[in-house]
Amino acid sequence: xxxxxxxxxxxxxxxxxxxxxxxxxxxxxxxxxxxxxxxxxxxxxxxxxxxxxxxxxxxxxxxxxxxxxxxxxxxxxxxxxxxxxxxxxxxxxxxxxxxxxxxxxxxxxxxxxxxxxxxxxxxxxxxxxxxxxxxxxxxxxxxxxxxxxxxxxxxxxxxxxxxxxxxxxxxxxxxxxxxxxxxxxxxxxxxxxxxxxxxxxxxxxxxxxxxxxxxxxxxxxxxxxxxxxxxxxxxxxxxxxxxxxxxxxxxxxxxxxxxxxxxxxxxxxxxxxxxxxxxxxxxxxxxxxxxxxxxxxxxxxxxxx
Amino acid sequence: xxxxxxxxxxxxxxxxxxxxxxxxxxxxxxxxxxxxxxxxxxxxxxxxxxxxxxxxxxxxxxxxxxxxxxxxxxxxxxxxxxxxxxxxxxxxxxxxxxxxxxxxxxxxxxxxxxxxxxxxxxxxxxxxxxxxxxxxxxxxxxxxxxxxxxxxxxxxxxxxxxxxxxxxxxxxxxxxxxxxxxxxxxxxxxxxxxxxxxxxxxxxxxxxxxxxxxxxxxxxxxxxxxxxxxxxxxxxxxxxxxxxxxxxxxxxxxxxxxxxxxxxxxxxxxxxxxxxxxxxxxxxxxxxxxxxxxxxxxxxxxxxxxxxxxxxxxxxxxxxxxxxxxxxxxxxxxxxxxxxxxxxxxxxxxxxxxxxxxxxxxxxxxxxxxxxxxx
Numbered sequence: 117x118x119x120x121x122x123x124x125x126x127x128x129x130x131x132x133x134x135x136x137x138x139x140x141x142x143x144x145x146x147x148x149x150x151x152x153x154x155x156x157x158x159x160x161x162x163x164x165x166x167x168x169x170x171x172x173x174x175x176x177x178x179x180x181x182x183x184x185x186x187x188x189x190x191x192x193x194x195x196x197x198x199x200x201x202x203x204x205x206x207x208x209x210x211x212x213x214x215x216x217x218x219x220x221x222x223x224x225x226x227x228x229x230x231x232x233x234x235x236x237x238x239x240x241x242x243x244x245x246x247x248x249x250x251x252x253x254x255x256x257x258x259x260x261x262x263x264x265x266x267x268x269x270x271x272x273x274x275x276x277x278x279x280x281x282x283x284x285x286x287x288x289x290x291x292x293x294x295x296x297x298x299x300x301x302x303x304x305x306x307x308x309x310x311x312x313x314x315x316x317x318x319x320x321x322x323x324x325x326x327x328x329x330x331x332x333x334x335x336x337x338x339x340x341x342x343x344x345x346x347x348x349x350x351x352x353x354x355x356x357x358x359x360x361x362x363x364x365x366x367x368x369x370x371x372x373x374x375x376x377x378x379x380x381x382x383x384x385x386x387x388x389x390x391x392x393x394x395x396x397x398x399x400x401x402x403x404x405x406x407x408x409x410x411x412x413x414x415x416x417x418x419x420x421x
Numbered sequence: 422x423x424x425x426x427x428x429x430x431x432x433x434x435x436x437x438x439x440x441x442x443x444x445x446x447x448x449x450x451x452x453x454x455x456x457x458x459x460x461x462x463x464x465x466x467x468x469x470x471x472x473x474x475x476x477x478x479x480x481x482x483x484x485x486x487x488x489x490x491x492x493x494x495x496x497x498x499x500x501x502x503x504x505x506x507x508x509x510x511x512x513x514x515x516x517x518x519x520x521x522x523x524x525x526x527x528x529x530x531x532x533x534x535x536x537x538x539x540x541x542x543x544x545x546x547x548x549x550x551x552x553x554x555x556x557x558x559x560x561x562x563x564x565x566x567x568x569x570x571x572x573x574x575x576x577x578x579x580x581x582x583x584x585x586x587x588x589x590x591x592x593x594x595x596x597x598x599x600x601x602x603x604x605x606x607x608x609x610x611x612x613x614x615x616x617x618x619x620x621x622x623x624x625x626x627x628x629x630x631x632x633x634x635x636x637x638x639x640x641x642x643x644x645x646x647x648x649x650x651x652x653x654x655x656x657x658x659x660x661x662x663x664x665x666x667x668x669x670x671x672x673x674x675x676x677x678x679x680x681x682x683x684x685x686x687x688x689x690x691x692x693x694x695x696x697x698x699x700x701x702x703x704x705x706x707x708x709x710x711x712x713x714x715x716x717x718x719x720x721x722x723x724x725x726x727x728x729x730x731x732x733x734x735x736x737x738x739x740x741x742x743x744x745x746x747x748x749x750x751x752x753x754x755x756x757x758x759x760x761x762x763x764x765x766x767x768x769x770x771x772x773x774x775x776x777x778x779x780x781x782x783x784x785x786x787x788x789x790x791x792x793x794x795x796x
Contacts, residue, residue: 157545160538164553167647171556173578174568189571189578236454245447251455258462264708264729265753268736268746269465272472276482277460289461292454322446351561353711358737369563373715376567386571393564404559408552 171397178202178391185386201391210363211392214371218350221286221367222399225349228291230341234334236292237300238326242312252301259294263354271358285359286367290349296341303337304330336410343407347400368396473746483742495743496751500623506735506744510751511623513726517707519634520727521759524645525702532650532698533691536657537683551658555651562711565648570594570716573640593640597722599632600639635724641712649705653698660694661687696767703759707752728752 172192177185178201179194188195205211239245240252270289271280279285311333315325331338353369360366366374372392468483476491477483499510539550557565572578573593580590612618613628620627634642664687672686688695710729713719719726719734728748736745 160550167553190581232453236451239447239450243443243447245444251451258458262708262756264710265749267733269469272468273465292457297454353563373563376715389567393567396564397560400559
């Protein structure tokens with residue numbers, strides 16, 4: 117844990133700054149505040165190491181040899197260093213196919229959700245039609261059904277409709293999510309109605325208003341939907357378990373899960389498994405870091421309601 | 422967040438003038454969502470409900486004429502059958518109940534602590550710490566499980582670190598022994614008293630119910646806390662934004678120490694967030710599936726079997742579709758029951774008169790702050 121020491125040393129300088137703001141002439145208090153600050157940073161640094169270290173060791177191990185991983189599981193510097201895990205993954209396994217499938221599904225689902233969620237959300241927020249209350253109640257009801265209860269049912273319907281083991285069966289059921297509609301509805305209710313009224317007076321049709329007036333204003337909410345559905349469909353496992361069986365339709369989650377239970381590799385072979393898990397994490401990590409500020413703020417905004 | 426739609430302004434009677442065609446557009450706009458949610462959520466639930474009352478074997482359509490209604494047989498098989506199905510269901514409930522019992526309080530407490538730690542205005546690297554704690558939440562459960570299998574392998578990272586302080590780590594994912602049984606065994610208690618071993622519920626003796634989570638399940642418990650605490654930390658952070666600093670100051674002037682300020686001032690104001698976090702935690706924890714599917718498939722000794730995984734296994738592997746569906750619906754009822762129970766436990770209680778007098782010092786501030794929070 118030697119890595120912690122410089123960080124801790126650097127952080128100690130700031131509490132003194134903070135302490136000087138306090139009223140003067142209270143040395144003992146100042147000393148106590150300083151001690152508290154040091155303790156706080158120590159706790160934070162230790163916690164941060166616990167949270168980050170697993171991911172560092174994951175990446176490091178993916179560059180180790182099997183023997184190296186077994187001999188020194190904790191070390192962050194692979195010795196000897198090897199690309200073998202990645203070579204096997206990309207050249208000798210179906211991993212590229214799994215990745216491609218996940219990309220296809222994730223992009224389709226994200227596009228679908230952005231469009232259909234906002235369409236329905238707009239209707240529920242702005243358009244007056246008989247049955248709107250019922251539709252909304254239905255939406256809330258659907259949100260309450262736990263996903264796990266749907267494992268068998270989803271298979272039954274997908275099978276009945278003849279779309280089992282096809283891209284349609286993988287993508288179509290995920291194209292709309294109730295939570296997304298809910299988010300969009302809340303957002304549309306929060307923006308002023310005046311602009312739409314103006315467009316209406318100018319003679320624009322409902323879809324036209326939605327598409328060229330309202331949707332461009334909804335960028336923040338749309339980004340939220342993009343983040344949520346990207347993350348959701350990229351990380352989805354159970355739906356693909358019940359909707360597909362052929363190897364050509366295996367997604368990353370399903371493929372890596374089969375890898376974990378020992379197919380493809382004999383014995384433990386952690387480097388290749390961890391390499392697969394690491395690559396799988398990259399896209400969601402990229403999305404996370406691009407929209408980092410947004411993600412943190414979104415959840416704050418969502419709860420303030 | 423009321424269910425009724427907000428009252429839109431009534432501009433004359435609808436269906437005429439400038440708002441013509443609005444109803445049609447409304448249905449058209451909601452149609453894709455309604456159809457997809459209806460076909461892939463509502464219909465499936467009804468269909469599965471039927472399957473749970475039928476003897477469908479997985480061949481052909483469950484709606485065909487040679488599938489017959491068997492009443493509560495499937496439910497009986499998993500709850501009173503006396504056979505393997507009942508015992509498996511009992512084991513899975515035991516495992517998941519311990520999981521819930523440990524994960525929900527620990528993840529709630531930890532995420533609150535994390536939020537309090539990173540909520541300070543004067544904190545270097547606030548963004549860094551928040552990111553560090555949140556990051557595990559964005560990764561997929563499959564990837565995290567793979568990582569966990571490595572970290573908690575017999576000669577893995579965790580045991581290596583434990584060995585630095587002289588602890589001989591367990592076999593984690595291969596160890597089916599219950600932690601409470603293990604603790605009792607260290608005091609020399611190897612088997613339970615007659616009353617606990619002789620009586621059973623769902624095919625599992627009371628003594629086995631009290632085994633605690635297995636060592637393997639404990640690793641999953643750590644994982645759940647690790648991956649969810651970041652998300653819930655964000656919820657608590659958002660809640661802390663609404664905690665008015667005025668009351669904090671007032672309490673400070675009244676001489677309340679840091680702990681009192683937290684316990685009597687901050688925490689009561691965070692009640693809605695605690696409520697949300699516990700609800701989400703309960704709902705999530707009763708649905709453990711991905712981790713088990715990826716990691717252990719119920720092994721070792723069925724001690725990581727969960728109702729969700731058992732439901733999948735019964736249907737898709739053992740072709741006992743009726744039983745699988747029945748387990749899913751029992752699980753559904755459990756989740757609903759827990760949510761209702763938890764609502765009732767965490768409800769706003771009437772404060773006793775004596776208690777009120779204690780708080781009566783500054784009702785004005787309380788009123789103003791609650792108005793502020795409602796904004």
